[in-house]
């Protein structure tokens with residue numbers, strides 16, 4: 057369906073729906089008859105307040121966010137949330153639990169202790185010395201009912217792992233805090249199973265610069281008074297997201313993506329497409345007779361970030377170079393891991409995945 061000559065498999069900032077880019081282009085010089093651009097708009101103007109309001113409402117509708125949850129569009133990226141979560145939610149607690157399953161959850165685990173008195177307990181580990189190839193089942197997490205929270209990453213963007221069934225904790229257990237940066241809006245979730253969800257926009261929502269935070273209201277009571285206001289969730293709630301200038305343009309574009317998702321039939325519909333895209337790509341890898349390999353355990357393979365390798369690094373390099381020439385862009389794996397990574401977020405059409413599969417078969421014919 058795309059009229060662009062390329063498919064962009066970047067892990068983030070990542071592909072956006074073409075129609076969204078076109079709308080943004082059309083509205084760039086004159087937003088809705090105002091005569092100026094959204095980038096030039098005061099964040100306190102009625103026009104921007106309306107953009108913000110509708111973006112929030114559309115996100116609420118798409119994820120069926122219950123009324124006792126607040127939605128914030130913050131700056132600082134998901135990385136800032138590693139610390140904000142600990143600073144705000146672990147205040148007054150002795151312990152918080154963290155699950156480490158790959159690059160991002162490891163970074164979160166390392167950063168969280170820095171600005172809290174609570175001890176961050178390693179509740180489960182994906183097995184770093186062997187690489188991260190599988191996910192510890194939620195039943196095996198060593199968590200304590202008196203912990204401040206349990207933090208995990210549902211989709212590991214770098215290592216290509218994803219919890220197929222969203223972990224859920226029993227009643228009476230601490231609130232679950234999830235970094236959903238690279239999968240939010242890719243499948244249906246039950247927001248009520250979480251205390252807090254956060255996601256940097258630049259994977260599956262919109263441009264870099266805005267971070268979605270969905271927080272259960274009762275947890276706000278934990279936010280301490282003696283931390284900088286800009287890192288306090290309560291500050292942002294009190295000021296309706298206007299404590300300081302929000303990332304206005306990224307919020308506007310995220311809003312366009314939310315509307316695009318609604319026209320696609322919502323999260324349930326896009327989930328089915330995502331399922332199909334991932335299934336086809338893993339089938340192509342598994343069906344290559346070992347020419348392409350994905351090391352992730354069957355029940356832990358990411359539907360968003362599909363990693364694969366050939367027999368050696370030179371051939372991987374050739375694959376990436378030739379794919380580039382065929383318009384299949386940014387397939388290079390993460391620097392510490394090598395190989396290839398195809399990020400196939402919501403905005404990657406099925407045709408893009410099919411083009412990649414065709415290329416893989418052709419490359420194998422030539423070099424296999």
Ligand SMILES: *Cc1c(COP(=O)(O)O)cnc(C)c1O
Nearest residue numbers: 133134135160213235237238256
């Ligand atoms: C990209 C990513 C991050 C880091 O996001 P920033 O916006 O760069 O801070 C954190 N967690 C996950 C799962 C990611 O994919």
